Amino acid sequence: xxxxxADGKIVVVEEVDEQExxxxxxxxxxxxxSLFNVHANWFPVDGTVNSVHHFNGNYHKAWLPKAxxxxxxxxxxxxxxxxxxxxxxxxxxxxxxxxxxxxKEGEECYIxxxxxxxxxxxxxxVFLPLGTDIKVKMGQTTTGNQTVIGxxx
Numbered sequence: 320x321x322x323x324x325a326d327g328k329i330v331v332v333e334e335v336d337e338q339e340x341x342x343x344x345x346x347x348x349x350x351x352x353s354l355f356n357v358h359a360n361w362f363p364v365d366g367t368v369n370s371v372h373h374f375n376g377n378y379h380k381a382w383l384p385k386a387x388x389x390x391x392x393x394x395x396x397x398x399x400x401x402x403x404x405x406x407x408x409x410x411x412x413x414x415x416x417x418x419x420x421x422x423k424e425g426e427e428c429y430i431x432x433x434x435x436x437x438x439x440x441x442x443x444x445v446f447l448p449l450g451t452d453i454k455v456k457m458g459q460t461t462t463g464n465q466t467v468i469g470x471x472x
Contacts, residue, residue, distance in 0.1 A: 321451070321469040322430050323461035324363045324407055325443045327352040329468075330382050332457055337446050340396055340406055345446040346453060348468055350461055351382045352441050354414065359436045361464040362428040363407055363445050364471070366399040371422050381412030381442035393420045393435070397428060403471045406446040407434060414439040431464060447471070 331349035352358055376391040391411040398404050409418050420435040422428065437443075445468065447453075452470040455461065461468065 320467055321363050321405065321445065321447060321471060322361065323350060323463055323466040323468050324360050324434060324445060325350045325352050325461065325463045326356040327461055329455050329457055329459045329461060330442070332453060332455065334449070337406070340394070341404065341446070344449055346449060346451055347444055347446050348453070348455065349387070349442055349444045352437070352443070354439055357463065358438065358441065359463060360409055360434045360443055362397065362430055362432055362434045363468070364397055364399050364405050365429050366397045368422045368424055368426050368428050369396045369398050369404070371395050371420060371424050373418070373420065378411055378413050378416065381410055386410055386412065386442060387444050391418060393418045395420065395422045395434060399471065401471065403448055408444040408446070409435060409437050410442040410444065411437060412439065412441040
């Protein structure tokens with residue numbers, strides 16, 4: 320099971336070429352957090368944290384497609400106990416200027432634990448393997464750590 324890592328609204332559900340970690344096609348689900356959402360982030364799956372990387376960048380509006388790659392962001396790569404790899408990307412927005420990531424490389428993680436938080440309007444992207452059964456639709460509201468966004472095969 321894959322749960323929403325944040326409160327917010329689904330703004331992207333699409334196949335993308337993910338070239339930084341996987342070098343293949345993935346399903347990207349993006350959740351935009353407005354100023355009125357809780358900005359705590361949760362792990363989307365149970366597993367082991369394989370890597371954590373922080374990238375400096377711009378502060379475009381978080382709902383723009385280029386925000387995923389060009390804005391300041393933190394990437395957390397998780398390997399599930401069944402062997403699937405999931406990338407969770409915390410993205411700073413136009414107002415957000417601080418990303419905090421609690422995840423540590425090599426630690427076990429669980430969906431009911433905090434991954435970190437982002438200050439103010441921002442976004443979280445989740446990159447899932449092709450074949451994942453997606454359970455959300457564009458525009459749908461999510462509750463972090465509760466809304467099921469997909470089922471891994």
